Amino acid sequence: MAKKHFMIYYSKGSGTYVVTEPRPWARENQNLFPGYTFQPNNHPTTDEIEKWLINNRNFQRVVSNSFVSLIVNFDPNLVLNQQTSHAGIYFTPCKHL
Numbered sequence: 591m592a593k594k595h596f597m598i599y600y601s602k603g604s605g606t607y608v609v610t611e612p613r614p615w616a617r618e619n620q621n622l623f624p625g626y627t628f629q630p631n632n633h634p635t636t637d638e639i640e641k642w643l644i645n646n647r648n649f650q651r652v653v654s655n656s657f658v659s660l661i662v663n664f665d666p667n668l669v670l671n672q673q674t675s676h677a678g679i680y681f682t683p684c685k686h687l
Contacts, residue, residue: 591657595636597643598662602669612639612661619670 598609616639617628623642626633634642640661643649647670653660 593657593659595640595659596661597640597649598660598664599649599668599670600664600666602667607664612636612643615639 595612596609597612597615598607600606601608613633613636616623616634620626620628623634623639636659640649640651640659643661643663644651647663647668648665649661649663651659651661
């Protein structure tokens, strides 16, 4: 079974958390990966995308095993780029009493 890769980040201005996968996020943000055309067999690997997010946008790897990889960034001021991804599942945070 192939490892599943996920990323969670806080969407600035909307008050929601986004859960998505690195490769679809990169496809929506191709300008951040100028060496790739995103045509079949010409896209960054999931590991390359995760490494870029960790090195350039302060994501942290919180889970990494043979089944799943999860990177997160909950910074409320996070700006991923001009065209922030909207692909994914959104969660509105709730306050605990």
